[in-house]
Amino acid sequence: MASKASNPRGTRDLLPEVMVQREYILEILKTTFRKYGFLPIETPALEKLETLTGKYGEEGDRLIFKVLPRGDKFEKAFREGDAQEAREKLNHNLEEALRYDLTVPFARFVVQNHNALHFPFKRYQIQPVWRADRPSKGRYREFYQCDADVVGSSSLWQEVDFIGIYKQVFSDLGLPIRVKMNHRKVLQGLTEKFGVENDFQAFTVALDKLDKVGLAGVQKEMSERGLAQGALDALAFVAGLSGSNTEVLSQLEAEISETTSGKAGLEEIRFVIDACSELGQEDVLDLDFTLARGLDYYTGAIFEVKAVDLELGSIGGGGRYDDLTGIFGLKDLPGIGISFGLDRIQLALEEKGLFPAMTHSGTDMLMVNFGDKEALFANKLAAQLRELGLKTELYPDAVKMKKQLDYANKKGIRYVLLIGSQEMEEGLFTLKDMQEGSQRKLGAIELLEAFNTSQNNKHAKH
Amino acid sequence: MASKASNPRGTRDLLPEVMVQREYILEILKTTFRKYGFLPIETPALEKLETLTGKYGEEGDRLIFKVLPRGDKFEKAFREGDAQEAREKLNHNLEEALRYDLTVPFARFVVQNHNALHFPFKRYQIQPVWRADRPSKGRYREFYQCDADVVGSSSLWQEVDFIGIYKQVFSDLGLPIRVKMNHRKVLQGLTEKFGVENDFQAFTVALDKLDKVGLAGVQKEMSERGLAQGALDALAFVAGLSGSNTEVLSQLEAEISETTSGKAGLEEIRFVIDACSELGQEDVLDLDFTLARGLDYYTGAIFEVKAVDLELGSIGGGGRYDDLTGIFGLKDLPGIGISFGLDRIQLALEEKGLFPAMTHSGTDMLMVNFGDKEALFANKLAAQLRELGLKTELYPDAVKMKKQLDYANKKGIRYVLLIGSQEMEEGLFTLKDMQEGSQRKLGAIELLEAFNTSQNNKHAKH
Numbered sequence: 001m002a003s004k005a006s007n008p009r010g011t012r013d014l015l016p017e018v019m020v021q022r023e024y025i026l027e028i029l030k031t032t033f034r035k036y037g038f039l040p041i042e043t044p045a046l047e048k049l050e051t052l053t054g055k056y057g058e059e060g061d062r063l064i065f066k067v068l069p070r071g072d073k074f075e076k077a078f079r080e081g082d083a084q085e086a087r088e089k090l091n092h093n094l095e096e097a098l099r100y101d102l103t104v105p106f107a108r109f110v111v112q113n114h115n116a117l118h119f120p121f122k123r124y125q126i127q128p129v130w131r132a133d134r135p136s137k138g139r140y141r142e143f144y145q146c147d148a149d150v151v152g153s154s155s156l157w158q159e160v161d162f163i164g165i166y167k168q169v170f171s172d173l174g175l176p177i178r179v180k181m182n183h184r185k186v187l188q189g190l191t192e193k194f195g196v197e198n199d200f201q202a203f204t205v206a207l208d209k210l211d212k213v214g215l216a217g218v219q220k221e222m223s224e225r226g227l228a229q230g231a232l233d234a235l236a237f238v239a240g241l242s243g244s245n246t247e248v249l250s251q252l253e254a255e256i257s258e259t260t261s262g263k264a265g266l267e268e269i270r271f272v273i274d275a276c277s278e279l280g281q282e283d284v285l286d287l288d289f290t291l292a293r294g295l296d297y298y299t300g301a302i303f304e305v306k307a308v309d310l311e312l313g314s315i316g317g318g319g320r321y322d323d324l325t326g327i328f329g330l331k332d333l334p335g336i337g338i339s340f341g342l343d344r345i346q347l348a349l350e351e352k353g354l355f356p357a358m359t360h361s362g363t364d365m366l367m368v369n370f371g372d373k374e375a376l377f378a379n380k381l382a383a384q385l386r387e388l389g390l391k392t393e394l395y396p397d398a399v400k401m402k403k404q405l406d407y408a409n410k411k412g413i414r415y416v417l418l419i420g421s422q423e424m425e426e427g428l429f430t431l432k433d434m435q436e437g438s439q440r441k442l443g444a445i446e447l448l449e450a451f452n453t454s455q456n457n458k459h460a461k462h
Numbered sequence: 463m464a465s466k467a468s469n470p471r472g473t474r475d476l477l478p479e480v481m482v483q484r485e486y487i488l489e490i491l492k493t494t495f496r497k498y499g500f501l502p503i504e505t506p507a508l509e510k511l512e513t514l515t516g517k518y519g520e521e522g523d524r525l526i527f528k529v530l531p532r533g534d535k536f537e538k539a540f541r542e543g544d545a546q547e548a549r550e551k552l553n554h555n556l557e558e559a560l561r562y563d564l565t566v567p568f569a570r571f572v573v574q575n576h577n578a579l580h581f582p583f584k585r586y587q588i589q590p591v592w593r594a595d596r597p598s599k600g601r602y603r604e605f606y607q608c609d610a611d612v613v614g615s616s617s618l619w620q621e622v623d624f625i626g627i628y629k630q631v632f633s634d635l636g637l638p639i640r641v642k643m644n645h646r647k648v649l650q651g652l653t654e655k656f657g658v659e660n661d662f663q664a665f666t667v668a669l670d671k672l673d674k675v676g677l678a679g680v681q682k683e684m685s686e687r688g689l690a691q692g693a694l695d696a697l698a699f700v701a702g703l704s705g706s707n708t709e710v711l712s713q714l715e716a717e718i719s720e721t722t723s724g725k726a727g728l729e730e731i732r733f734v735i736d737a738c739s740e741l742g743q744e745d746v747l748d749l750d751f752t753l754a755r756g757l758d759y760y761t762g763a764i765f766e767v768k769a770v771d772l773e774l775g776s777i778g779g780g781g782r783y784d785d786l787t788g789i790f791g792l793k794d795l796p797g798i799g800i801s802f803g804l805d806r807i808q809l810a811l812e813e814k815g816l817f818p819a820m821t822h823s824g825t826d827m828l829m830v831n832f833g834d835k836e837a838l839f840a841n842k843l844a845a846q847l848r849e850l851g852l853k854t855e856l857y858p859d860a861v862k863m864k865k866q867l868d869y870a871n872k873k874g875i876r877y878v879l880l881i882g883s884q885e886m887e888e889g890l891f892t893l894k895d896m897q898e899g900s901q902r903k904l905g906a907i908e909l910l911e912a913f914n915t916s917q918n919n920k921h922a923k924h
Contacts (some may be wrong), residue, residue: 005790008558011506013571014577016585019502035848037825037855040481044473044604045507045560045590046527049555050465066506066530068556070594076693083545090552094530096470098507109475111467116477118872120858123478128507132532143505155858157837164845202536204898271834278838279845329469372733375619383626383741386497391500396582396617410580 010077010135011142016362018346021307021355025345027128029170033124038148041123043105045130049097055104055327063131064100065141072380098130102147103324103337110151111328119152120259124245127344138343146275147318149337151325156268159301160275160319162338166305167284173345174354176308177315179284182291183269184319186252189262190238190289193255194230203231207292211313215239226329245273245287252289267302297321303338307348315344328421365415366408368401378419381444388452408434417447472597473604475922478824480808483817487807488588490634491608494627495586500610503585505567511559517566517789525593526562527603531555558594564609565786565799570618573790588804600805609780611799613787618730621763621782622737624800628767628778629746634815635807638770641746644753645763646781648714651724652700652751654707655717656692665693669754673775696803700751707735707749714751726809730763759783765800765896769810777806827877828849828870829856830863840881843906850914870896879909 300320318338762782
């Protein structure tokens with residue numbers, strides 16, 4: 001009996017049109033990472049459950065997809081064995097799970113492969129992750145993360161590099177962005193100054209929701225969580241800052257530079273801002289002292305990227321951490337990382353019509369099939385066109401021309417070449433330009449020359 | 463407490479050196495697929511269990527990784543609830559699993575997205591699959607498959623295209639190969655001729671093991687399975703064939719062309735061979751009538767690819783099928799597909815030393831860090847070199863030069879640029895070529911020109 005064809009809830013199929021767009025984005029990401037000295041790694045989708053458990057908070061733990069122990073031993077116990085025994089078997093053998101993000105597996109990777117890596121180690125990683133979340137519009141149970149990290153150095157030049165990478169990638173994509181920056185030590189200094197340093201974590205968790213619930217919402221949450229009045233004052237202070245990067249920095253310096261953390265954080269920020277300004281990349285950067293980033297492991301600069309004029313949420317983010325690998329027993333390995341939100345970047349480019357024409361089509365030329373003899377002839381020519389880099393296909397069956405032209409139209413193939421028996425005899429073929437709606441007759445050499453030139457022009461443009 | 467850093471048995475981390483090699487191979491695969499009009503798709507790692515069950519035989523079913531139902535409801539039932547109830551809950555809710563191959567998900571994809579696709583639909587797909595197999599050397603529980611398929615046409619030009627793709631890919635990789643071809647209908651004709659047509663399936667399953675267990679092994683298995691003497695005679699006949707493609711084809715024609723299946727299969731083979739010969743791609747092709755391919759769904763031409771002079775097993779394979787989507791309710795959609803074995807191709811290139819030098823290194827140039835002022839200066843130059851396409855990084859910390867040069871050596875970085883305070887004043891920098899062990903002094907413009915030229919040369923070579 002036939003099974004119904006459907007994919008699990010919260011997952012999706014990626015069709016060619018979407019894939020070609022994603023590959024366009026990923027190509028720019030990878031090229032930029034490489035230009036800054038990053039190299040790719042991959043980790044397995046399956047991790048030991050103990051590697052993941054306890055790293056994402058209680059809520060996160062619940063969303064980890066666990067994999068049933070191997071083989072039929074367990075299935076048998078469940079179907080036929082003693083129920084109590086089956087339960088115990090499962091509980092004791094539930095050992096593997098699907099990765100929940102790329103950060104914890106990367107930390108595990110660094111510790112495990114420590115001796116094979118050269119530090120400072122710069123890697124990028126582009127792989128799917130899984131979360132047993134309630135699926136909703138735009139929220140999937142399986143989605144890609146694109147991360148770049150450096151571990152093994154606390155140099156602030158890396159903050160500068162990552163801002164440069166953000167600027168380069170989105171400039172190549174043609175998407176105007178703002179990179180928001182803050183510093184966890186500045187936030188710490190702030191809570192010290194306002195006398196709520198003991199509530200630092202609760203303060204940042206509430207502050208992190210500013211985008212979603214607004215100022216009043218954060219105030220309400222802080223009150224409900226029983227935070228002291230100082231927290232509300234600190235919130236009012238940072239939310240009230242405005243002006244250029246230098247201006248808000250000065251206002252903050254006046255307020256918190258006598259606190260140890262505040263001073264240290266502000267110095268680092270000033271270094272990064274000055275370097276960015278010298279390197280001509282400050283134009284994408286906004287100091288935003290309300291930025292919190294919910295994750296506990298950040299200890300230094302934190303970033304968040306938004307597309308200008310789009311209601312999309314963040315399309316990237318990251319920050320510096322002191323001790324990500326400590327959980328796996330390797331202490332004092334500082335690092336910094338950023339990520340890109342592939343799905344949202346795709347949405348943003350789509351919405352702004354920023355995908356170049358090349359991403360809409362695959363094949364450059366379709367050879368019409370008039371029968372075996374003609375098809376063989378066409379195939380010989382196709383081989384030569386492919387040598388020139390032209391994506392060329394023969395329609396597989398000698399069906400009505402209308403059907404073949406339909407196929408070209410639907411697939412967005414620009415050129416169609418007609419080689420019938422008469423054309424073969426004459427040595428002159430009809431080339432249709434489906435985009436311009438024109439056609440002309442030309443010989444094999446002329447054809448090859450025409451596309452050799454157009455390929456060279458294409459390369460010259462890049 | 464620190465967790466131990468280790469990955470699950472049968473999985474692996476891919477380090478940069480390995481990843482760069484894999485990307486080199488995948489780039490050639492993708493470029494070739496694209497040149498023949500194929501476009502990428504992806505399907506989710508998670509499929510409904512019912513989509514996968516019953517498609518891979520009993521043995522296959524046992525190797526499917528099942529995923530525990532979502533959320534803590536089940537975990538709670540297992541830890542705290544009634545054991546019997548917990549067991550039933552699991553049995554009734556075990557609904558999702560990790561994909562076992564790319565073929566069944568592709569069939570599901572085609573049926574589900576039928577209305578959005580243009581037929582004949584040509585796709586390639588490069589994604590990991592999971593099998594709960596016993597791990598051993600070179601056999602992993604998580605590994606990549608690279609497939610290309612066309613569905614919606616039974617034109618033999620596609621057999622010709624796929625042989626062309628195999629030839630092109632391995633010629634670009636520099637790896638000599640043989641593509642073995644047979645045809646399921648020829649095998650059918652053979653069993654008819656030898657009077658064992660009712661044991662066709664058992665015959666092909668046994669024949670499929672020829673590579674592993676040898677002729678005597680297959681004979682033994684056929685006897686043990688109770689196959690009639692005809693099966694042994696058929697085996698002896700095909701194993702005894704030798705000579706050029708045309709010669710073995712003629713010998714077989716003489717023997718089985720009066721059977722309906724045999725005749726049909728031989729005609730198709732002849733068409734493919736003739737076309738390949740006309741297109742200059744017969745040189746990689748070997749007719750091998752002992753080739754069986756274990757999978758039941760093949761109905762026409764079948765292929766297997768081996769690297770010449772390497773004991774590796776097959777590095778690719780595939781074949782034509784009539785009705786892959788029938789299991790999901792869409793009848794009469796013929797297709798053909800091939801796959802590439804990424805891991806084995808990588809092993810083969812490694813063993814023969816065929817990876818080009820560019821795959822061993824990431825960064826082209828390291829800027830030595832002498833302190834913040836010098837680093838800023840270096841970073842400005844780095845930005846310009848990146849504009850030229852040069853992969854350039856600044857060593858993040860101003861540590862001893864030896865340590866920085868060590869890093870360059872270990873990462874295989876060819877050029878190192880020294881910009882100290884004196885060099886900044888003079889406007890003349892020291893460029894070390896770590897490969898040639900030489901160094902020279904040059905100014906910024908001279909440097910940019912030198913690498914602009916060398917980048918252009920690099921492109922010109924491709």
